[in-house]
Amino acid sequence: MNGIRGTFPTKSNIRVNGFTRIDVDRSGGPRNGWIYVVAAEKSLAPAGSDPDVILHKSTDGGTTWSAGIRVNQDALNNGKYQWFPAIRVDESGGVNIVYYDDRNTASNASSVFMSRSIDGGVTWTDTEVSDHTFVPAPISGLATGYQGDYIGITSGNNKIWPLWADNSTGIYQAWTTSVDLGPGITHTPLPNTEQLAGNYAVNCVITPSGSGINPSLTKLLWSRNNVSVTDSLLMTNTSGNNWTANIPANGSPATYRYYIKTTDSLSRTATSPAGAPLNLNLFLAQTDNTKPVIVHTALTDQPKPNWPATVTATVTDNLGLDSSWVVWYKNSPLPTKQFKLINTSGSTFAAAFNSLNSDVAINDNIYYKIFAQDNSLAHNRDSTVLYSFKISDQVLCEDFTSATFAPTGWNIEFTGTNYWTRNTVSGYGTGSGSAKFDFWSASAGTTQSLVTLAFGNSVSGDSLKYDYAYAPYSSGTDSLEIQTSTNAGTTYTSLVRLYGNSTSGIGGNSLNTTATNTSAFTPTSVQWLTKKLALPAGTNKVKFRARSGFGNNLYLDNICKTTSFVAAVPSTITFAAQGYFDSLNTKLNIRDSAVFYLRNINAPYAIVDSGKSVVDSISASGTITFANAQTGTYYVVVTGRNILETWSKAGGEAYTRGTPFSYNFTTAANKAYGNNLILVGARYCIYSGDVIQNYVIDLNDILQINNAAGAFVTGFNVNDLTGNRIVDLSDVLIAFNNSSNFVIRKSPPGSGPLSAEYDSRSLYEQRIKVINENRVQEDELPGVRKDEGYKNQDNNLKR
Numbered sequence: 001m002n003g004i005r006g007t008f009p010t011k012s013n014i015r016v017n018g019f020t021r022i023d024v025d026r027s028g029g030p031r032n033g034w035i036y037v038v039a040a041e042k043s044l045a046p047a048g049s050d051p052d053v054i055l056h057k058s059t060d061g062g063t064t065w066s067a068g069i070r071v072n073q074d075a076l077n078n079g080k081y082q083w084f085p086a087i088r089v090d091e092s093g094g095v096n097i098v099y100y101d102d103r104n105t106a107s108n109a110s111s112v113f114m115s116r117s118i119d120g121g122v123t124w125t126d127t128e129v130s131d132h133t134f135v136p137a138p139i140s141g142l143a144t145g146y147q148g149d150y151i152g153i154t155s156g157n158n159k160i161w162p163l164w165a166d167n168s169t170g171i172y173q174a175w176t177t178s179v180d181l182g183p184g185i186t187h188t189p190l191p192n193t194e195q196l197a198g199n200y201a202v203n204c205v206i207t208p209s210g211s212g213i214n215p216s217l218t219k220l221l222w223s224r225n226n227v228s229v230t231d232s233l234l235m236t237n238t239s240g241n242n243w244t245a246n247i248p249a250n251g252s253p254a255t256y257r258y259y260i261k262t263t264d265s266l267s268r269t270a271t272s273p274a275g276a277p278l279n280l281n282l283f284l285a286q287t288d289n290t291k292p293v294i295v296h297t298a299l300t301d302q303p304k305p306n307w308p309a310t311v312t313a314t315v316t317d318n319l320g321l322d323s324s325w326v327v328w329y330k331n332s333p334l335p336t337k338q339f340k341l342i343n344t345s346g347s348t349f350a351a352a353f354n355s356l357n358s359d360v361a362i363n364d365n366i367y368y369k370i371f372a373q374d375n376s377l378a379h380n381r382d383s384t385v386l387y388s389f390k391i392s393d394q395v396l397c398e399d400f401t402s403a404t405f406a407p408t409g410w411n412i413e414f415t416g417t418n419y420w421t422r423n424t425v426s427g428y429g430t431g432s433g434s435a436k437f438d439f440w441s442a443s444a445g446t447t448q449s450l451v452t453l454a455f456g457n458s459v460s461g462d463s464l465k466y467d468y469a470y471a472p473y474s475s476g477t478d479s480l481e482i483q484t485s486t487n488a489g490t491t492y493t494s495l496v497r498l499y500g501n502s503t504s505g506i507g508g509n510s511l512n513t514t515a516t517n518t519s520a521f522t523p524t525s526v527q528w529l530t531k532k533l534a535l536p537a538g539t540n541k542v543k544f545r546a547r548s549g550f551g552n553n554l555y556l557d558n559i560c561k562t563t564s565f566v567a568a569v570p571s572t573i574t575f576a577a578q579g580y581f582d583s584l585n586t587k588l589n590i591r592d593s594a595v596f597y598l599r600n601i602n603a604p605y606a607i608v609d610s611g612k613s614v615v616d617s618i619s620a621s622g623t624i625t626f627a628n629a630q631t632g633t634y635y636v637v638v639t640g641r642n643i644l645e646t647w648s649k650a651g652g653e654a655y656t657r658g659t660p661f662s663y664n665f666t667t668a669a670n671k672a673y674g675n676n677l678i679l680v681g682a683r684y685c686i687y688s689g690d691v692i693q694n695y696v697i698d699l700n701d702i703l704q705i706n707n708a709a710g711a712f713v714t715g716f717n718v719n720d721l722t723g724n725r726i727v728d729l730s731d732v733l734i735a736f737n738n739s740s741n742f743v744i745r746k747s748p749p750g751s752g753p754l755s756a757e758y759d760s761r762s763l764y765e766q767r768i769k770v771i772n773e774n775r776v777q778e779d780e781l782p783g784v785r786k787d788e789g790y791k792n793q794d795n796n797l798k799r
Helices: 699-710 729-740 760-777 786-797
Strands: 006-008 014-016 021-024 035-041 052-058 082-089 095-101 111-117 125-128 151-156 159-166 173-176 184-186 199-207 219-224 231-234 236-239 242-248 254-263 269-272 281-285 293-295 310-316 321-330 337-340 342-345 348-352 365-374 381-383 387-392 411-413 420-423 434-437 447-451 462-470 478-485 493-500 529-534 541-547 554-563 571-574 592-600 607-615 621-624 632-640 653-655 661-664 678-680 683-685
Touching: 021 082, 035 082, 035 095, 052 082, 052 095, 095 151, 095 159, 111 159, 184 269, 199 254, 219 242, 231 242, 242 254, 293 381, 310 321, 310 365, 337 348, 387 632, 434 447, 462 478, 541 554, 571 592, 592 621, 653 661, 699 729
Parallel strands: 082 151, 571 661
Antiparallel strands: 006 014, 021 035, 035 052, 082 095, 095 111, 111 125, 151 159, 159 173, 184 199, 199 242, 219 231, 219 254, 236 242, 254 269, 254 281, 293 310, 310 348, 321 337, 321 365, 342 348, 365 381, 365 387, 411 447, 420 434, 434 554, 447 541, 462 529, 462 554, 478 493, 478 541, 571 621, 592 607, 592 632, 607 621, 632 653, 678 683
8 A cells, every 4th residue: 555644735735644444344245244445545556646545355354455446436647636535334235435536626625525336346436425615724723734534424224424524614614415325236338249130138237225126217228320329128127136138239230339227216316337328338249350469579589497488478359369379399390389378467468388498409499470369250360470589598697787686587585674785896896796795784693595597507517606705893703605406496405605704714615805894894806706616517596695693794796607627719809990990901000909798698798708809900800718608699799999889790699618719790780789880991890989988979089089189199099090190180080970970889678778887987997907008019100109109198098
């Protein structure tokens, strides 16, 4: 529940609350003993953004409760207020709720409404019971803003008596009126149909309210192809409170409108739907040739541990569905399999592939199509296009780059307050995040776990490697138990338990990575250690179980499954920077370095491995050894000091550890994600001009380059896009043209906002480090003093 405690500024700041009111059905009828609770709520479905009256009910003596039911029937989110409800279940089991309501008044005023339900709160009829309005205002002499919730409701002698207070006479006084109870009608409107001949049976239940039903005034009123009701039929009492009548068909397609009306012996009248004849039931009788509509978001590549995947679709039809199903195959069209989609809620259908995890292997291709058939006489059927995805390896290598925590596929096991959080410090000061367990705040004995995603089964020789940082407090012993699972988390086995306290050493089976700290611990870049633990064969999930001794904080980062028995071999990445590339001589004007990353192909695309290399000016290639990456499919990402970060083509590239790997961005536009390359001569090049490295080439880059050109900067400088060691108009023009074409980084959806991927300060420092290291690797051009060039470069980079 979400109450409305506070004030209403539009009503002189009267003070309001969301207190509940309760009543029980004591009628002896079919709902005897049901409990009803009502309150004013907002901003929590089914309540809207303005206060609504919400009912909850229990049919089992309070053991379980229904979801909220919106009582007032005005339009949702219409800016109108309903508040201070009171409830009465009358002698016939009707649920009656009175409340203040401004739907028919100015925003500073109010009237009083009553809503009544005769079917246990499923449907409601609203009635304005006050014959005047009033302007709510605080009562002088009472607490600030206090108008009071003086409202109530009772029943007796076949009447309902709402009671309220208003100041329409100039002072607050008590007001009431009587509402005669009339009969109630329960009816399910007829649906659209293909039946064109015969009769359409209209059935209903008419519940008397202390007075018998008059059969001569109980009618079905209807019309065919007319917006106004033109015909009427007497309804027949078939048994008890059941009544029926038949609308005759004429053999042709038509639109039918109708309502039910009854009157009891006290001349009290009821209609269904409420408000008839202004409100009418409507159905169509016509042959159906309309196919079902299927809306589906195609499945992306599925990690093998997550197989079988689930297909979800929204399927609708104008008359109703018969069934929906999936036909699929693996790799080749024969044989095919199929499975039925189950209606999970509303128009949503879902089911998992009818397959075992052992049925698929990494790099298998799955093809599928969704079908749906309606329940018309023609059995109209439609299907989607043929979708496809690949079974991929799920790699465990998490660096907590994404601000989402726990990371995608991970989970946290805890009760009460969660003490596992993401922190912006990172292992050894590189990267942008880590996982933190707050031993500092967690009371002694608190046990909570950070659980990895399910990943590909480990084999003999695989290890769990992670960076960690922990400073003990002067008292208390914290512990971290690492558990492994071979069945994706159904059961776990303890791998190791590590302890941290003021008497433990550093490293080994201790959590300690630095000396005792009596303040809440945040590690520096030199207070980290790395641990590597052999994994049992078949491990596919790991749990980090922290138990607090009320000590100090623990940080974990770069948690990866590694394979030690297959040696990594050099990889070759080829790319040309737009500004450096000499299309006439098909070479680069200068040797420069770049940083290369392998990233997971599943969101949030964590960095699995990286390397830096000088890119040769003749071959335009850099050579890197990815020491940590295991066999799998990855995105190749290139970054450099003045180029735009560029990702390899959609879907990633297969990398086999121990086998030479190469990737060439220069051969086609589609070698980059989103075709984000520019053709220079005969080669596709990475865009130049992102000198401030914010993943977009814009005015900020142009201004920096232009300022450097105006200062006649020379030498090896980040603003020199052409590599001729002079910052001039040619560099400005490259950035200007790219900015005019709105050149930005293109990467897979879900790779996160740029600010979440990199901290600008750490990125700046990394670039400085890269540039400084490159000094010793650059070819010196005759006539250029390296010390002057670097002096200009350093001045240009200072902030």
